[in-house]
Amino acid sequence: MGKIVINKSNLFHNLDIISKKANGKDKVAVVLKDNAYGHGLLEIATLANEFGIKKAVVQTLDEAIKIEKLFEQILILAEEEIHTYSHTFHIAVNNIEQLKKLPKNTNVHLKIDTGMHRNGIAKNQLKEAIHGICRQNLNFTGLFTHHRASDILSTEFYWQRSNFSQIKQEVKEICEQLFLPLPKFHSANSSALFRIKNFDEDFARVGIATYGYLDTDTIFKNPELKPVMSLWAKKIATRVLEKGQRVGYGGVYEAPKNMITSTYDVGYGDGFLRLDGKHKYLTPKGYEILGKVSMDNLSINSEDEEVCIFDDVSKLADIHNTIRYEILATLNPNIKKEVI
Numbered sequence: 001m002g003k004i005v006i007n008k009s010n011l012f013h014n015l016d017i018i019s020k021k022a023n024g025k026d027k028v029a030v031v032l033k034d035n036a037y038g039h040g041l042l043e044i045a046t047l048a049n050e051f052g053i054k055k056a057v058v059q060t061l062d063e064a065i066k067i068e069k070l071f072e073q074i075l076i077l078a079e080e081e082i083h084t085y086s087h088t089f090h091i092a093v094n095n096i097e098q099l100k101k102l103p104k105n106t107n108v109h110l111k112i113d114t115g116m117h118r119n120g121i122a123k124n125q126l127k128e129a130i131h132g133i134c135r136q137n138l139n140f141t142g143l144f145t146h147h148r149a150s151d152i153l154s155t156e157f158y159w160q161r162s163n164f165s166q167i168k169q170e171v172k173e174i175c176e177q178l179f180l181p182l183p184k185f186h187s188a189n190s191s192a193l194f195r196i197k198n199f200d201e202d203f204a205r206v207g208i209a210t211y212g213y214l215d216t217d218t219i220f221k222n223p224e225l226k227p228v229m230s231l232w233a234k235k236i237a238t239r240v241l242e243k244g245q246r247v248g249y250g251g252v253y254e255a256p257k258n259m260i261t262s263t264y265d266v267g268y269g270d271g272f273l274r275l276d277g278k279h280k281y282l283t284p285k286g287y288e289i290l291g292k293v294s295m296d297n298l299s300i301n302s303e304d305e306e307v308c309i310f311d312d313v314s315k316l317a318d319i320h321n322t323i324r325y326e327i328l329a330t331l332n333p334n335i336k337k338e339v340i
């Protein structure tokens with residue numbers, strides 16, 4: 001199953017760049033959904049707390065409960081119904097009906113659709129939603145939206161920003177009429193944060209940049225972030241592969257000469273997306289993963305006790321024709337974590 005090593009100084013380096021860009025540690029909500037993008041929910045939550053981050057974003061109540069003590073505010077993105085009240089928890093509300101399912105005093109962040117058309121209430125439902133929040137005795141603590149193209153060079157990003165500004169203005173007016181305190185406004189994910197010149201929102205929801213990546217168009221001047229995770233595999237057995245012998249399923253790798261190879265304890269069953277032998281992949285030390293990756297192991301031209309399989313997932317994302325998020329988030333949550 002291998003192990004995941006978390007590099008604390010790289011994480012702190014990234015959080016430092018992010019907090020400076022956001023104008024303070026209190027303007028950063030670290031996104032910890034999906035097991036902190038494969039890095040380990042508790043491990044990253046504990047380190048983020050040590051760094052001084054006070055806000056977090058998760059998908060589920062279960063995740064929020066595990067890290068409740070480590071943050072002042074936790075935004076829960078995907079729970080329809082919540083029965084445990086906590087001062088720390090804030091629930092994202094995607095539609096007006098959802099308001100009726102929440103117990104009194106729940107903190108609510110209204111999600112507004114500004115153009116992604118995935119989740120959130122429409123602009124013309126704003127008034128009804130805010131009145132609903134008051135009627136149900138809920139706390140209106142936040143209003144947010146999500147960008148569909150903050151990572152792509154196009155005007156869409158500015159179109160959504162301008163929709164959001166108009167909505168903010170309307171919300172301010174509605175709140176004044178109802179004598180409600182203003183909610184916190186937020187829209188930026190990692191790539192949006194680094195695209196906005198003078199960041200002026202109440203906080204940013206930062207996922208991928210925390211972990212050392214930014215999947216944006218190369219035209220943007222991106223900060224020097226450092227990948228936080230490396231994946232290590234332990235040796236199972238060593239053999240000499242003789243010239244002409246072929247290794248693994250389908251025998252797609254053929255030894256060009258007599259060579260020493262070993263199997264290691266990582267496979268696609270651990271969430272390490274399967275290499276099919278058609279693309280050459282070298283580990284950071286220059287070893288080659290030979291042939292097809294199996295469910296629980298893979299072969300490498302090495303006899304080291306432990307091999308670092310990756311310390312940066314960019315090459316793997318290219319090979320698999322996907323984004324770096326996916327390579328990280330598919331890793332099996334049961335892989336042991338070691339913080340160095």
Ligand SMILES: *Cc1c(COP(=O)(O)O)cnc(C)c1O
Nearest residue numbers: 031146189190191205206207208
């Ligand atoms: C996942 C997510 C984020 C974080 O996005 P990154 O691109 O990883 O920074 C922010 N906001 C919402 C609503 C999300 O679902």
